[in-house]
Amino acid sequence: MSGSLGSTTSPRVAALCGGIGGAKLALGLYRVLGPDELMVIGNTGDDFEHLGLHVSPDLDTVLYTLSGRADPQRGWGRADETWNFMTAVSELAGEDWFRLGDRDLAIHVLRTQALKAGRPLSCFMADAARRLGIRARIVPMSDDPVRTVVDTAEGVLPFQRYFVERRCEPQVRGISFEGASAARPAEEALTALAGPQLEAILICPSNPYLSIDPLLAVPGMREALVNTAAPVVAVSPIIGGAAVKGPTTTIMTDLGIERTSAAIAAHYRGLIDGLMIDEADAAEVSTLHITVETAPTLMRDLNDREILARRALAFAHRLASMQAGPRRVRA
Amino acid sequence: MSGSLGSTTSPRVAALCGGIGGAKLALGLYRVLGPDELMVIGNTGDDFEHLGLHVSPDLDTVLYTLSGRADPQRGWGRADETWNFMTAVSELAGEDWFRLGDRDLAIHVLRTQALKAGRPLSCFMADAARRLGIRARIVPMSDDPVRTVVDTAEGVLPFQRYFVERRCEPQVRGISFEGASAARPAEEALTALAGPQLEAILICPSNPYLSIDPLLAVPGMREALVNTAAPVVAVSPIIGGAAVKGPTTTIMTDLGIERTSAAIAAHYRGLIDGLMIDEADAAEVSTLHITVETAPTLMRDLNDREILARRALAFAHRLASMQAGPRRVRA
Numbered sequence: 001m002s003g004s005l006g007s008t009t010s011p012r013v014a015a016l017c018g019g020i021g022g023a024k025l026a027l028g029l030y031r032v033l034g035p036d037e038l039m040v041i042g043n044t045g046d047d048f049e050h051l052g053l054h055v056s057p058d059l060d061t062v063l064y065t066l067s068g069r070a071d072p073q074r075g076w077g078r079a080d081e082t083w084n085f086m087t088a089v090s091e092l093a094g095e096d097w098f099r100l101g102d103r104d105l106a107i108h109v110l111r112t113q114a115l116k117a118g119r120p121l122s123c124f125m126a127d128a129a130r131r132l133g134i135r136a137r138i139v140p141m142s143d144d145p146v147r148t149v150v151d152t153a154e155g156v157l158p159f160q161r162y163f164v165e166r167r168c169e170p171q172v173r174g175i176s177f178e179g180a181s182a183a184r185p186a187e188e189a190l191t192a193l194a195g196p197q198l199e200a201i202l203i204c205p206s207n208p209y210l211s212i213d214p215l216l217a218v219p220g221m222r223e224a225l226v227n228t229a230a231p232v233v234a235v236s237p238i239i240g241g242a243a244v245k246g247p248t249t250t251i252m253t254d255l256g257i258e259r260t261s262a263a264i265a266a267h268y269r270g271l272i273d274g275l276m277i278d279e280a281d282a283a284e285v286s287t288l289h290i291t292v293e294t295a296p297t298l299m300r301d302l303n304d305r306e307i308l309a310r311r312a313l314a315f316a317h318r319l320a321s322m323q324a325g326p327r328r329v330r331a
Numbered sequence: 332m333s334g335s336l337g338s339t340t341s342p343r344v345a346a347l348c349g350g351i352g353g354a355k356l357a358l359g360l361y362r363v364l365g366p367d368e369l370m371v372i373g374n375t376g377d378d379f380e381h382l383g384l385h386v387s388p389d390l391d392t393v394l395y396t397l398s399g400r401a402d403p404q405r406g407w408g409r410a411d412e413t414w415n416f417m418t419a420v421s422e423l424a425g426e427d428w429f430r431l432g433d434r435d436l437a438i439h440v441l442r443t444q445a446l447k448a449g450r451p452l453s454c455f456m457a458d459a460a461r462r463l464g465i466r467a468r469i470v471p472m473s474d475d476p477v478r479t480v481v482d483t484a485e486g487v488l489p490f491q492r493y494f495v496e497r498r499c500e501p502q503v504r505g506i507s508f509e510g511a512s513a514a515r516p517a518e519e520a521l522t523a524l525a526g527p528q529l530e531a532i533l534i535c536p537s538n539p540y541l542s543i544d545p546l547l548a549v550p551g552m553r554e555a556l557v558n559t560a561a562p563v564v565a566v567s568p569i570i571g572g573a574a575v576k577g578p579t580t581t582i583m584t585d586l587g588i589e590r591t592s593a594a595i596a597a598h599y600r601g602l603i604d605g606l607m608i609d610e611a612d613a614a615e616v617s618t619l620h621i622t623v624e625t626a627p628t629l630m631r632d633l634n635d636r637e638i639l640a641r642r643a644l645a646f647a648h649r650l651a652s653m654q655a656g657p658r659r660v661r662a
Binding site (some may be wrong): 051052053078081082084085086087088089091092093094101102103104105106107109110112113116127128131132 | 382383384409412413415416417418419420422423424425432433434435436437438440441443444447458459462463
């Protein structure tokens with residue numbers, strides 16, 4: 001893919017986003033905002049090399065979701081996918097614990113080729129997004145490698161081994177992000193987060209420990225949230241004491257964290273101005289020492305995604321007007 | 332794939348082989364011989380890197396053909412193939428002039444991974460053959476890179492650019508084999524060619540200029556044919572002044588070579604003991620200064636392949652008995 005200059009328009013909204021749940025809200029935002037008004041800052045902590053190919057699961061989920069190519073049932077990978085490559089890999093005794101679909105494989109092969117040629121991940125993803133007709137910017141948190149590793153009762157496991165191969169079964173003792181301290185944050189993301197035009201920063205309902213923490217571990221990212229003039233809203237991934245998908249509550253239990261939105265609020269303390277929680281958890285509101293808004297946060301269809309996006313943006317605007325005047329102090 | 336010791340049985344027959352036409356005869360030989368009695372020495376001159384993947388078209392054609400996985404119509408690639416990867420590559424503006432099927436892609440990805448890890452091509456191909464249930468040995472002519480390049484009226488083109496992208500349209504001025512002079516020949520092939528148990532060496536009806544010459548350009552290969560005690564038989568790829576498939580006669584015309592089996596005999600002069608030509612060219616027999624046998628060489632079905640294999644082996648045995656006693660001098 002040939003390079004090109006990115007859009008010079010500053011985004012109105014920035015979304016910090018992991019995989020499936022986060023991408024759903026990102027799609028809602030993309031649909032209710034103008035086409036050039038959204039920047040998605042994506043997690044690369046679960047990137048890994050598989051069969052010699054550079055796989056970026058979270059970035060690709062965002063890419064496929066925003067371009068209308070995501071598989072509606074699985075949430076990850078592409079719609080109308082076929083698996084003939086994997087069948088042939090198994091036949092040749094190649095590693096087949098992580099499944100790559102035939103259509104999906106194209107981006108991994110082209111990305112591997114691009115990175116090998118010295119092209120930054122961010123440039124490759126920008127080109128891919130453009131080719132798939134996406135006008136939002138999808139920005140990897142860093143062009144440098146950051147790798148989420150999970151310390152478990154069975155030893156330290158790379159994220160995908162823990163998540164896909166072991167299906168989150170080994171008990172989690174801790175999570176760390178190899179390479180994060182040396183990683184340079186995406187310049188484009190820092191610029192957007194500091195921009196005077198920015199109206200809201202949303203932390204999507206992704207796994208805080210596995211999908212958002214790696215992003216915040218990149219030097220400069222946490223500071224950018226602390227120092228931004230825009231309101232920062234997190235949407236809690238917890239609904240009635242459970243997460244919709246993925247290992248969020250498994251990990252919370254393993255780490256001895258209460259499976260509540262209060263725990264999510266505590267996790268993001270100092271970074272967010274408001275927390276959006278599900279209506280099912282309205283009873284928690286009085287226990288949270290932060291501005292809270294309840295909304296239906298389960299996103300079953302496109303309409304749900306758009307409604308939640310509108311509610312989150314309205315919440316952010318309300319927070320901004322509440323805090324107009326003296327510089328706000330975050331909860 | 333895990334490594335393992337190769338078969339220690341010495342082959343009874345060795346076949347020098349390029350792509351589609353050669354693989355047909357190799358399959359015939361494989362079926363009429365005992366399962367461990369055949370070694371196919373394959374051309375890697377048309378190997379190339381595509382989309383960052385190491386593609387070995389001729390070796391894979393042999394692999395798929397011997398394992399019953401080749402597409403019966405195209406001759407190359409796999410049966411029941413799908414093309415969703417290529418569709419997605421095109422969508423992302425990746426290079427799509429050379430098409431890799433979804434199933435076929437597995438061997439390219441795994442081979443690239445193996446080579447990157449320092450594993451020799453020959454070990455990878457031996458494992459792949461075993462995994463696909465093939466008991467013949469498929470030996471690349473060398474583990475070192477040899478690249479066929481075609482000097483044309485439009486400049487020097489890597490082989491696949493000339494063959495696939497340009498469909499053999501630019502006029503050929505010459506053909507060379509980059510890296511050949513420094514390439515080490517496959518040890519296993521040299522051992523087999525020098526082995527006292529070897530009953531025949533067959534040069535398959537592959538393109539002499541593009542498929543067999545690169546093989547002969549690897550130091551030691553030509554000498555191995557000259558010095559072997561076994562009879563060497565070439566099967567001419569020419570039938571009635573034309574080649575069945577591929578650019579053989581196009582190249583002969585471009586290079587000012589007559590499109591006859593006599594020209595093929597001249598090309599292999601000093602290397603072969605006998606030439607098998609098609610019945611359609613029986614009139615040429617008297618003009619050839621070499622022992623010739625005619626046979627139906629067009630291989631439309633499995634039966635044709637087996638018949639030609641039997642005829643070629645019988646011819647080799649006849650040559651051997653003719654030359655019993657004093658060391659033969661080759662035509």
